[in-house]
Amino acid sequence: MINNDRPGFIYFPGCRASAYLDMMQQCQLPPRCIIMLQNPLAQQGLNAAAAHPLIDQFYNPNIDVAAYCKQHQIPLIYCNATSINAAELATVLLAQPTRCWLFSGGGIVKKTLLDHDLEFIHVHPGQLPEVRGSTCFYYSLLHDHSLAATAFMLAQELDSGPVLYGQHFTINVPPPLISSDFIDYVVDPFIRAQTLKPLWQQWPSEVLTLSRQTFSKAPSDRPCFVMHPVLRALAMKRTANTYVPTKPTGVFCHD
Template structure:
């Protein structure tokens, strides 16, 4: 497939295999999407030199919110704690109170990593963004640039926007950094919110691994996002989540034209 004219190569010099790429992985403590991405990376040979979990009220809210949906998915099993996963795989693991704090700064400086990759995290402040020589890779469970901000899959339902996942480098603006990969995700007829969350989580893990492979293969490119005035959505309140859930149910039962 041809690349847009504004695409530029993205390479990490001297890193041509998963084992050579040195990166730190950040996640809110035991956030299921972040855990799934980490497991997929390790299975593909991309073993981080360090995993840093944030243990905070924000982390607990994110974890419990995801599990409230995922626990309704048939056959879903909650992952083992990240600390145990790291112990089994011989990966250094640390816990901090806030990914923007001085402890995180010191951990990133000491790690001397090429990249930082994110699971689910709070918004990182500018002083953290400077600590990864080749950038910070984020996986967004929404299709950029159409759906920026928090809970993109909910807002996509409500505003009839495309569902998808995106991998990009982060900058000082929310979800506006240059794109590495995007993928639209077709939504099966009759899907409920728990299964949609599960599907998008799996797509996030798959696209992140594919992107990391492109980075070490030397085929990754960065595509600037348009500097437009599209909304950056805020965190969805409970009533917004319930509205999205209702809209999915209504679509599942709506009559099909011509039948």
């Protein structure tokens, strides 16, 4: 399943990709190459992340991709595709010697791309296989105040595939600093990057799967997708109410 080459990085501009690249920069472990997609909506999230008072504790949302590639002498390939499933991107991917790629957004990977002789690493913002869906991050915070992410190899079925590594987190942030922008553009990318980090450092060695010392309870027996704004607000309020002023401020890997 895992080959010895360091994965390539499909860079879909936005907070998640920035957090991943910042993690690689800190580890001094660049990907084999970067394919840069287009995302017309990226700047909104990046601006929101950069404006948050605590952003320096998490990641650099303004990392210069071209300068990074030049520094580490790795190829930077520009692609006009705005979707992970674009035929143009598939052509670019298949032209590279790399067969394993880190996925950072651009839609749900479809069967047409997965049918190629390629592997994709994805980091899901929840504990797999128990907690699935695009909004499980909020549902877990609301349901049992758990926070987790899982790195796995993409498969045909949504949020399925071999789990490579997982991690739980605790959050302790003053209530005035908790907002949907903070959750979406700071915390979500950060916990994904921190979960990816041990895997990236030890590649291609497989690391331990999600520790069961901490366990997220499934909010539902179905994947968590659409969430009403009122429930989203309740999830943030519950998170704010757990703040302990005497403890360090931030988001931390669970011991």
